[in-house]
Amino acid sequence: MCRNKLSTRCSPNISPPPDPAGAMRGLPAVHRFLSEPRIDAFQALLGNVAVKRAINDVLRAARSKPTSQPASFQTLLEHIIARLGEAQAASLVSVVNATGVLLHTNLGRAPLAETALAAMHQVGKGYSNLEYDLVEGVRGSRYAHVSRLISDATGAEDALVLNNCAAAVLLVLDTFARGREVIVSRNQLVEIGGGFRLPDVMLRSGVRLVEVGTTNKVYLSDYQAALNAQTALLLRTHQSNYEIQGFVSDVCAARLAALGKRIAIPTVEDLGGGALVDLSRYGLPHERTVLEAVADGIDLITFSGDKLLGGPQAGIIVGKKSYLARLRNNPMLRALRVDKMTLGALGATVQLYDTPSGITQIPLYRMLAATVDELESRARSYRDALHGERLRVTVASTLAYTGGGTLPLAEIPSRGFALEVEGAAAVDTARKLRSLPTPVVVRVQEGRCIFDLRTVEPTIDKQVQQMLVQHV
Ligand SMILES: *Cc1c(COP(=O)(O)O)cnc(C)c1O
DSSP, X not given: OTTOBOSOOOOTTOOOOOOHHHHHXXXXXXXXXXXXXXXXXXXXXXXXXXXXXXXXXXXXHHHHSOOSXXXXXXXXXXXXXXXXXXXXXXXXXXXXXXXXXXXXXXXXXXXXXXXXXXXXXXXXXXXXXTTEETTTTEEOOTTHHXXXXXXXXXXXXXXXXXXXXXXXXXXXXXXXXXXXXXXXXXXXXXXXXTTOBHHHHHHHTXXXXXXXXXXXXXXXXXXXXXXXXXXXXXXXXXXXXXXXXXXXXXXXXXXXXXXXXXXTOOEEEEEESOBSSOGGGGTXXXXXXXXXXXXXXXXXXXXXXXXXXXXXXXXXXXXXXXXXXXXXXXXXXXGGOOOHHHHHHHHHHHHGGGSHHHHTTSHHHHHHHOOHHHHHHHHHHHHHHHOSSSEEEEEEEEEEBOBTTBOTTOOEEEEEEEEEETTOOHHHHHHHHHTSSSOEEOEEETTEEEXXXXXXXXXXXXXXXXXXXXXX
């Protein structure tokens, strides 16, 4: 599974021209490099054409250099491997995440469960009833399939799925508040990363932001004082990636929802993370769940599919049926819609929440459930496989994080190992690890490369060990 290249290859039928000149200048022939295991490992990823091109490029460069002494086989080999590493970095490939950050946004957030992958395969390989009502034989809704599953799992009246959570927030603002006012507490004016700043999003949505309260203290009376005929929404944002501590006072969601109901103005909560289970089961601090937001009476709740839900990239809106109907009628929805494979994967992921054993099939929760003892014994197996003259490997205590802008302060005790390579600086080793046939991303701490095993799937341990022995 490690070696799957995700992008398509270019035409495999164009072979590079033969290179008799190389041999003439005393340079090794192309086939000698092709049979090198360290080069061969790249063939599955990049394809034969790209590998031969890299070899020929390096040989051509060596030939054109005006030196009396031709470069050695070993030197050329290293140059070719460096070039192959660069070629790989330019395409979408799977990597080993040894950072210990479970929902690493730069590394694609949540890995998918087997059933979610199977659903994508099933829906992708042929036709489906995506927008077809099989009972009536007429056009149906692409959202119907998964809406029901999400409503059941969250206790909400209705659900809608879009491209991502940012899109969900945009659609809500555009539908209910364009040209009008949205009240937000000053302790929730968040930037969630990737340039998504709540005040900017509001501006772009043609919504007037009305800030109430102060950074540390907000009261219900602050909201009440800001109400007027232009008020369209009361918005709460989950403080998913920061915390305000000390002398603080906040308005709880249930009270805000009650106020909204009393004055007939919808309340919205942007949850971001989207947990469906209580994370304190995994030794983490309690994280507000979607079910709690629904139970508090919030009218519309937005969250991501690929954060604490552990599914594909998606934005989910759950809430009151009549409000969801208005969102469905917004023509903008067409531009934010999700494809069939996302719907398949999301539906399959949500279904896993039906049973405790289903939840353990979601990679995120499997990784969170791994015990420190299990991780330590795996770390020892890495040490035994790798430790030697050139490689110094020690078992290490580490701290893992959920990442993806969720639970920023929660440290998860974890285990892994520290790797030092004889004569090499840690940053150079880390760079080399990133250029392996399956790139490995590690943390560099105190001059050592730290591998956190909580984010490494145990089924690939042997493969990773072999690759490290062979290439590092
Ligand atoms: C992550 C996050 C978003 C954006 O979610 P995407 O699915 O990445 O678009 C929005 N709001 C909050 C509070 C978040 O944490």
